[in-house]
Amino acid sequence: MIELVHLRKEYESSIPLKDVNAVIRDGEVISVIGPSGTGKSTLLRCINMLEKPTSGKVLINGTDITAPGCDLRKIRQKMGMVFQSFNLFGHLTVIENVMAAPMDLLHKSRQEAYDEGMRLLRSVGLGEKGLKYPDELSGGQKQRVAIARTLAMDPDVILLDEPTSALDPAMVGEVQAVVRELTKMGKTMMIVTHEMDFAKAICSRVFYMDEGGIYEDGTPEQIFEHPQKEKTIRFIRRLKVLELEIGSASYDFLGTQTEIERWCSQNQISYRMTGRIHLAFEEMIQQILLPVCKVPRIRVQIEYSRADETAHFQITWAGDRFDPFRDGDALSAAVLKSAASDFEYRWDETAEYGNQAAFRILP
């Protein structure tokens, strides 16, 4: 059992953790999510004292590991950590990386350490790479070796600090598969990740971190489907809804395109659908609205619904009344109509952004 009591961590320029309190029971698998810079990694690193908390306590099975004189080595031997940047020992082969700690620290024989090491390497699919050096492996392979190295100490707790963030997209899957297997071993785990679907799928509990602490704590169902508090709601919603704002005719078109692209891949939107979203955005904004707005002030909101696989566009802009579907560039309007449906236009004289248009892209 891990207890965090009024944990606080200050740096010279920032205070990532203000007051963290939590009890983590044995066997729980916890996903730690939240915007960047909210102390997710710092929290993990405080739990195994790679960062020394400024104040507060970390109790592991009742032992205060922040107390001076506490034998951290014994605690850490039972608490593995997987790093974003793998941190394999570059001068040792893969099998030696896995064998080193059990031999040096648990005084296992070479043979014992080797047999166990090879078993673990095979279990992460790398039984043939034992004599390779880390720099001969791909990122995904390195991370799998790092997981095997952690398991070789047979820890009770495993901390994973963004284990897939440094990987090429193509290699994320193989590491996620190994982590998914880990969760079945009944060990206590904490994983910091930005892969929300993955987080949701593997964990039994979610910490949403914000404002220097655990802002909301609950089951995946509670946090991802029915968040209660304001910032959680916004964070979860932002995962699904893309909001864009265009303030001048010379806005960053390419940057916006990239943003749409990233959002699409984050929501696992199909290739075909992504193409249509791009097309709709380009025709609607570039071809129809920008030429008629002298000083463009346009807001675009795209919401994707996974249930029926449709993307819903809502566009509002300031200026004179202008129905784009009726009065806009005829060719572009025709293209738009071929890709989308359910067109709506409303005019609200009292609003700052008086023009309100909406349409839906069907699968």
Next chain:
Amino acid sequence: MKKPVMIFRLFLLICAAALFSAPDLMAETNGRQPEFRTFDELNGKRISMLTGAPFEKMILGKVKEVESFSYFNNMPDMLLAIKAGKTDAGLSNNAIASLSVNRNPELMILPENLQNSMFGIAFAKGDPQLADWQSAYDRIPEETKQAMWEKWTGADESLKKMPPQDWPGKNGTIRAAVCDTLEPLSYTGEGGEILGFDAEMILLLARELDVHVEFEGMELSGVLASVQSGRAQIGAGSIIVSPERREAVDFLEYWPAAFVLVVRASQGDGSGGFVSAVISSFEKTFLRENRWKMFLEGIGKTLLITVLSILFGTALGFSVYLVCRAGNPAANAATRFVVWLIQGMPGVVLLMILYHVVFGKAAVSGTTVSVIGFSLIFGCAVYGMIHSGVAAVDAGQTEAAYALGYSDRRTFFRVIWPQALPHIIPFYKGEITALIKMTAVVGYIAVQDLTRTGDLIRSRTYEAFFPLIAVAVLYYVLAAVLIFVVNRLEFLADPRRRSPEKILKGVKTHD
């Protein structure tokens, strides 16, 4: 493929050097008339002297116009320059001048003397023993002294032997600091023993007083410092008494000194071929009086100082790094201060301070002081390179080891150090090469290393070519040998070179 290229380059270098110094080698033997006879004839010519000798005014009092003064660090270099025509006259004392012209038919003494003075044996200021030595000196007949002068300034080397110290020595032993490069008054013989008029004069007086003498050879600049600091009771070696020197030490004046100018004998036709000149020069440098043995001893000394300094310096730098790594602020501050102190001054100055100040009164040999000094210098370099080498290892390595439960010490030796080594070794090799060259200054504190051997031989032969080239080549060879050893160690210690069998030693693999 690298080595043949290197040897070829070396060969080119030697050829080029031979070309430039060839005129030196071709001695002329005829036309024994001085090129200049009077001070007036030297008007508008170039005159040279030893560095630090403040005699320009004295010369300008006799010669109205001098085109330029040039300065040399030692007499042999200056005589070489006169012979080579790089300067027209060289200021020297009468002893060196007499020996030089007796040996070199192409040199003569300008018949007019610049100034007369006295040679002196130095005693510490107010030393009461001076009176005893003065009365001993007065008891020795003038003819004995004159014969001794002619013996040491003559060209006949076979006569130049020192008498054995075969008297009982009831009144103890004194240490005499003598310059060991200023032939004929005090210099080093082939066996490393001190020879010369001054040295024999000291022995003559010592026999009168029934004391034994222990000579210590060094640069002239070290002699007076040794007497002042009390390392030696007396000092000698062509020291001409001057009011300035009298302020520092007391003198026993034992022989008239004069400042004279050495000039070339007038030009005759060159004779003797280039090849025979080279052969004769080679013979003089290496074969005569078994001088190759001196080179061997010089190599031994340079190698001894370098290797011991590398070993001690490495141990020192590594230990200090480990102590500082623990993070003690006092240890770190002290280390930074010492590193700053040692790296901030020239190596030769550090050596002199250690020799004359720190170990001034203690009977510590120059070799020991050199090893201590260069161990400190090398240790500072090792400390610095370990510091930056370790910093080059990614911090994630330390974190990973900590997270597995490794202790701080074990993390360093098991994970960090093996990965820091590849960053350190290139600098380490560079420092070794730098160190071996840096040791060339130990001559300042009476150690006869390779460079000093070259100087000594040069001062005997008046030939610059072979001693200098031999010394240069030997430094290349020594550096190459040491670097070879380090490369070999690096190769054997490289973890990437291990075979699968070695990696899995003691493990049954089942497949």
